[in-house]
Amino acid sequence: MGALDFLFVVAVILIVLWLFGFFIFNLGAILWVLLVIAIIIIIVRLASGRRI
Numbered sequence: 076m077g078a079l080d081f082l083f084v085v086a087v088i089l090i091v092l093w094l095f096g097f098f099i100f101n102l103g104a105i106l107w108v109l110l111v112i113a114i115i116i117i118i119v120r121l122a123s124g125r126r127i
Contacts, residue, residue: 079119079120079123082116082119082120083116083117083120085113085116086112086113086114086116086117086120087113089109089110089112089113089116090109090110090113092109093106093109093110093113096109
């Protein structure tokens with residue numbers, strides 16, 4: 076597993092946690108930070124030419 080594969084897994088986990096927290100706990104700003112981090116990781120993966 077390469078570094079970008081690991082980052083993609085982390086991004087997916089962050090998105091799932093964000094969705095879970097947003098709909099269940101509504102924790103606020105920390106969830107938006109997690110979502111932004113996950114989106115940045117996905118954009119970096121796409122920019123490197125790898126498939127999602």
